[in-house]
Amino acid sequence: MQVTSEQLLDDTLVERRFLLADVPGLLWMPVAPATPVPLVLMGHPGGLDGMYPRLVARARSAASDGFATATLELPGSGGRPPLPEVEAARADLRAALAAGEPVAGEVVDRLVLPLVEAAVPEWRALLDALLALPEVGGPVGFSGGVVAIGVRMARVEPRLVAAGLFAGSFVPRSILEEARAVTIPLHLLLQWDDRGNDRQMALDLFDAFGSAEKTLCANLGGHTGVPAHAGDEAARFFRRHLAPAPS
Amino acid sequence: MQVTSEQLLDDTLVERRFLLADVPGLLWMPVAPATPVPLVLMGHPGGLDGMYPRLVARARSAASDGFATATLELPGSGGRPPLPEVEAARADLRAALAAGEPVAGEVVDRLVLPLVEAAVPEWRALLDALLALPEVGGPVGFSGGVVAIGVRMARVEPRLVAAGLFAGSFVPRSILEEARAVTIPLHLLLQWDDRGNDRQMALDLFDAFGSAEKTLCANLGGHTGVPAHAGDEAARFFRRHLAPAPS
Numbered sequence: 386m387q388v389t390s391e392q393l394l395d396d397t398l399v400e401r402r403f404l405l406a407d408v409p410g411l412l413w414m415p416v417a418p419a420t421p422v423p424l425v426l427m428g429h430p431g432g433l434d435g436m437y438p439r440l441v442a443r444a445r446s447a448a449s450d451g452f453a454t455a456t457l458e459l460p461g462s463g464g465r466p467p468l469p470e471v472e473a474a475r476a477d478l479r480a481a482l483a484a485g486e487p488v489a490g491e492v493v494d495r496l497v498l499p500l501v502e503a504a505v506p507e508w509r510a511l512l513d514a515l516l517a518l519p520e521v522g523g524p525v526g527f528s529g530g531v532v533a534i535g536v537r538m539a540r541v542e543p544r545l546v547a548a549g550l551f552a553g554s555f556v557p558r559s560i561l562e563e564a565r566a567v568t569i570p571l572h573l574l575l576q577w578d579d580r581g582n583d584r585q586m587a588l589d590l591f592d593a594f595g596s597a598e599k600t601l602c603a604n605l606g607g608h609t610g611v612p613a614h615a616g617d618e619a620a621r622f623f624r625r626h627l628a629p630a631p632s
Numbered sequence: 633m634q635v636t637s638e639q640l641l642d643d644t645l646v647e648r649r650f651l652l653a654d655v656p657g658l659l660w661m662p663v664a665p666a667t668p669v670p671l672v673l674m675g676h677p678g679g680l681d682g683m684y685p686r687l688v689a690r691a692r693s694a695a696s697d698g699f700a701t702a703t704l705e706l707p708g709s710g711g712r713p714p715l716p717e718v719e720a721a722r723a724d725l726r727a728a729l730a731a732g733e734p735v736a737g738e739v740v741d742r743l744v745l746p747l748v749e750a751a752v753p754e755w756r757a758l759l760d761a762l763l764a765l766p767e768v769g770g771p772v773g774f775s776g777g778v779v780a781i782g783v784r785m786a787r788v789e790p791r792l793v794a795a796g797l798f799a800g801s802f803v804p805r806s807i808l809e810e811a812r813a814v815t816i817p818l819h820l821l822l823q824w825d826d827r828g829n830d831r832q833m834a835l836d837l838f839d840a841f842g843s844a845e846k847t848l849c850a851n852l853g854g855h856t857g858v859p860a861h862a863g864d865e866a867a868r869f870f871r872r873h874l875a876p877a878p879s
Contacts, residue, residue: 577839577848588835591850592824600862601824603838603848614872615847618865625861 386514394441398448405511408465409433410457413444414520418451421522423627424515425454426508426538428529430554431462443528446616450624453521457511459531460503471499478555482581493555497533501560505537512544524627528619532590533560539567547626548572549619552587553579553608561586564593571599572622574615579608633761641688645695652758655712656680657704660691661767665698668769670874671762672701673755673785675776677801678709690775693863697871700768704758706778707750718746725802729828740802744780748807752784759791771874775866779837780807786814794873795819796866799834800826800855808833811840818846819869821862826855 390402393416401412411433415422425447429436433456444454461468474495481488515521524546527538535550540563549572571594575587591601600622604615637649640663648659658680662669672694676683680703691701708715721742728735762768771793774782782797787810796819818841822834838848847869851862 577846597852598859599824599852600859601848601850603850605844605846612845612847614868621861 386511394445398441398445400441400444405457405507405514408457408507409463410455410511411440411444412453412455412515413441413448414453415448415451418520421520423452423524423526424512424521425452425526425528425623425627426512427454427456428527428531428535428551429456429459430530431459433458433463446620447623450620450628452623452627453515454528455511455515457504457507460500460507468499468503471496488555488583490558494557494559497531497555497557497560500531501533501537504531504534505541508534508538509542512542516544526623526627528623530554532556536560536564536567536590539569539571540564545569547623549622550574551611552590553582555583556586556590561590561593564590565595568595568597570622570626571596572619573599573601574611574619575601575603576608576610577603577605578610581608633758641692645688645692647688647691652704652754652761655704655754656710657702657758658687658691659700659702659762660688660695661700662695662698665767668767670699670771670773671759671768672699672773672775672870672874673759674701674703675774675778675782675798676703676706677777678706680705680710693867694870697867697875699870699874700762701775702758702762704751704754707747707754715746715750718743735802735830737805741804741806744778744802744804745806747778748780748784751778751781752788755781755785756789759789763791773870773874775870777801779803783807783811783814783837786816786818787811792816794870796869797821798858799837800829802830803833803837808837808840811837812842815842815844817869817873818843819866820846820848821858821866822848822850823855823857824850824852825857828855 387404388401392400394400397416399414403410447454461471474492477492525544526547527535527545528549530551530553532550532552535548539545539548547570552573552575573591602615604612634651635648639647641647644663646661650657694701708718721739724739772791773794774785774792775796777798777800779797779799782795786792786795794817799820799822820838849862851859
């Protein structure tokens with residue numbers, strides 16, 4: 386991990402930009418933590434520059450709980466080499482949505498599965514790099530989307546202890562099956578009127594998770610309309626599972 | 633309203649038992665509130681004596697937020713005259729559940745609608761009586777179940793400003809239709825594996841509410857397994873809608 390810049394954003398938050406191999410990423414740390422801190426990996430739909438304001442707001446909230454946060458650019462997004470087959474699938478998805486037609490499972494597979502296959506090894510390499518830093522100690526959570534990436538991470542990465550996922554994108558059938566093998570505590574956020582999503586599939590995904598502790602938090606509104614109280618609730622989920630119990 | 637006893641439960645909570653006409657009820661007040669307090673009407677499945685420990689725990693939590701809470705025995709429950717037709721419907725419901733058969737809509741109607749018709753005027757009379765007390769000022773919320781009673785109350789009672797309902801019992805089709813006319817903020821708690829309930833009907837009910845602010849909080853587990861964090865979240869819902877904003 387090659388740090389390319391470090392900046393104090395205010396008196397609570399430090400931002401480091403880095404390259405992991407050739408993948409750009411960001412790490413936010415609370416200022417001067419007393420001990421190695423827990424870590425939240427923050428998923429997003431791709432395009433770090435456009436997502437930056439929302440990511441830094443989430444980082445600031447997590448830092449107020451004493452957590453580091455980090456994220457990576459997604460394969461095919463931002464300045465990374467495009468993935469033509471994924472772009473073709475995205476065009477098919479948009480055409481189906483625009484025509485009011487059901488989205489074929491094979492389109493969802495072509496759109497999401499290559500992303501999952503490419504991104505998850507990168508996120509796991511990020512975890513290796515971050516946990517090697519003396520100031521980052523774990524436990525580790527995964528927060529946000531792409532929800533299918535979060536499911537795969539929760540299934541394969543034993544260092545994850547909690548996942549707070551955003552059911553804001555289509556879910557391949559095979560990922561629903563993978564969710565049955567997920568057993569870590571799970572908080573699933575769903576926007577009830579998210580038009581670029583399939584509500585029933587999100588409910589099926591919630592049902593599928595094998596976790597003994599799982600919560601579905603569904604709110605009226607579209608993809609970007611998550612109410613503040615639902616964001617607060619997700620933060621409390623990570624506080625319960627990542628923060629050391631007060632002694 | 634005839635107060636039959638008043639008791640200091642500890643240094644934070646006063647309990648008054650009363651009769652409203654011949655219906656027994658309970659009122660819990662924070663000790664020595666500075667101003668007239670908001671009120672939460674607490675629904676329950678019937679049988680105040682059996683429900684008492686859970687009700688007083690909810691009352692204690694509400695009092696810590698500065699709220700009064702009150703409840704009434706349900707028609708046909710506790711020491712009140714039995715409702716033979718409702719009991720017959722309950723027997724039919726249990727027989728269907730025991731046989732693993734679908735519960736017929738007419739059974740749900742015969743079980744729930746007479747309760748709604750009988751209980752709602754009593755709860756509204758309770759509201760008249762409580763708001764006449766100098767120490768109770770509103771705003772008023774409705775919390776818990778029977779969910780169909782909560783829906784009817786939210787539809788007909790203009791003094792209710794928020795409803796935090798427990799989707800833990802069957803919902804007549806006509807009550808689903810009534811939910812479309814409900815516009816107050818809504819928090820719906822659902823236990824995902826509640827065997828004496830119909831999950832899809834609970835999801836349909838959430839979908840039906842006309843409220844611009846509504847949240848579904850679903851958790852793994854059976855009817856009585858609501859996790860503590862979900863109870864906390866419901867309490868925060870009422871705090872947002874009933875507590876005066878800090879100045």
